[in-house]
Amino acid sequence: MTSKASSIWGGRFQGGPSAVMEKINVSIGFDQRLYAQDIAASKAHCAMLARQGIITATDAQSIQGGLDAVLKEIESGRFEFKNDYEDIHMNVETRLTELIGPAAGRLHTARSRNDQVATDFKLWVRDAIDKLLVQIAAFRTVLLARAQDHAETVMPGFTHLQTAQPVTFGHHLMAYVEMLTRDAGRFADARKRLNECPLGSAALAGTSFPLDRQFTAKELSFDRPTANSLDAVSDRDFALEFLAAGAILAVHMSRLAEELVLWTTPQFGFVRLSDAFSTGSSIMPQKRNPDAAELSRAKAGRVIGDLTTLLIVMKGLPLAYSKDMQDDKEPVFEAADTLELVLAAMAGMVADMTVNKERMKAAAGAGFATATDLADWLVQHLNMPFRQAHHVTGRIVKLAEEKGCGLDALALADMQAVEAGITQDVFGVLTVERSVESRTSFGGTAPANVRKAVQAAKEAK
Ligand code: ARG
Numbered sequence: 001m002t003s004k005a006s007s008i009w010g011g012r013f014q015g016g017p018s019a020v021m022e023k024i025n026v027s028i029g030f031d032q033r034l035y036a037q038d039i040a041a042s043k044a045h046c047a048m049l050a051r052q053g054i055i056t057a058t059d060a061q062s063i064q065g066g067l068d069a070v071l072k073e074i075e076s077g078r079f080e081f082k083n084d085y086e087d088i089h090m091n092v093e094t095r096l097t098e099l100i101g102p103a104a105g106r107l108h109t110a111r112s113r114n115d116q117v118a119t120d121f122k123l124w125v126r127d128a129i130d131k132l133l134v135q136i137a138a139f140r141t142v143l144l145a146r147a148q149d150h151a152e153t154v155m156p157g158f159t160h161l162q163t164a165q166p167v168t169f170g171h172h173l174m175a176y177v178e179m180l181t182r183d184a185g186r187f188a189d190a191r192k193r194l195n196e197c198p199l200g201s202a203a204l205a206g207t208s209f210p211l212d213r214q215f216t217a218k219e220l221s222f223d224r225p226t227a228n229s230l231d232a233v234s235d236r237d238f239a240l241e242f243l244a245a246g247a248i249l250a251v252h253m254s255r256l257a258e259e260l261v262l263w264t265t266p267q268f269g270f271v272r273l274s275d276a277f278s279t280g281s282s283i284m285p286q287k288r289n290p291d292a293a294e295l296s297r298a299k300a301g302r303v304i305g306d307l308t309t310l311l312i313v314m315k316g317l318p319l320a321y322s323k324d325m326q327d328d329k330e331p332v333f334e335a336a337d338t339l340e341l342v343l344a345a346m347a348g349m350v351a352d353m354t355v356n357k358e359r360m361k362a363a364a365g366a367g368f369a370t371a372t373d374l375a376d377w378l379v380q381h382l383n384m385p386f387r388q389a390h391h392v393t394g395r396i397v398k399l400a401e402e403k404g405c406g407l408d409a410l411a412l413a414d415m416q417a418v419e420a421g422i423t424q425d426v427f428g429v430l431t432v433e434r435s436v437e438s439r440t441s442f443g444g445t446a447p448a449n450v451r452k453a454v455q456a457a458k459e460a461k
Pocket of ligand 1: 031088113117321323325326
């Protein structure tokens, strides 16, 4: 069961780990994704050690050259990641030793894998945030363009998925722009808070070496070094914040995906996805399935699960580092990959979907969607209390239902039989176009508002 003792901590060990021990312990299979951050952090640490006179300039030079060589090997695919060396930190260090000899052993002065991994992981999450922010901005641009095109397109607005009041499709799309703007804000906030450098916290207590932590923080574009060594090596709230912001973003995407699924049914018929984003059925030739929307909806489950996973990993851990925390990476990697894919799919679908304005308008007029407009007219023109107007409108809706027609198709005399004060003027508010045009309150659905909101959103970015 045993093989040779580790070259890294072998001093105290006679035998190597059992196969099961190795299997549960090894993380190189996934944490190799931290290679660029690991090497960047090592280079900063090495430069600092030399500046502080903790290692010689000659050793530092050879370490820097060796790290550059390791980076090149990894990026060209020539590097062999080995389970024997457990994780990315020891894989890099072992290869460095092979390349430059004993000087490599000086790199780990005043450092532990605990502050090393916290630093690498923060750098990785920071990069992931920056990439997601670019993608969110791109999707926002797509939504803004489509909202502009459809500032006047009337569709039914729903509550309880029952026809409620007419809205404009542009206004509906702008609702998602608002959500994405807040999503971007959450990631940006998380980025601000995470941007403190753990390097130099060492295993948990700091170190007796005369480090310059300001220098390493600056080298790695952190705002400052972390203030407490125990906290720095043992919290993963930066990863949790990333996942929380990600889970909310995924939920927003899932809701829009659900709407695309509904809108593309023959029953709604509001939207047609391009061939590039539709799939056929192997048995039913008429089918155009919105698989990308369905999968985007499904994938919210993963991201929510990733957040839950890490919350549970962290919840019982005493300070400072525990190996449990090695399990922080896979949920974060999965969430980042999933969000990248979902944002691309959603932006792709929305960018080239075809909108059926006629179907939307017909549906907007069905279900007595302008009943509230009638009630508002009674309040504004007959000075009726709203509660009474609601009641009168209810009776008129019932009449229209009995006659099997829309409100705007009722005869004036029929309406007057319910409320004598109603005049011809009421028909001006009963069409869906007039209904949306009248919703000019700030944040309301009127086409003029949508155009202004698009403009404002473009200027804000
Ligand atoms: N691979 C480890 C992780 O990701 C690195 C830190 C190991 N530290 C330790 N004390 N065993 O958490």
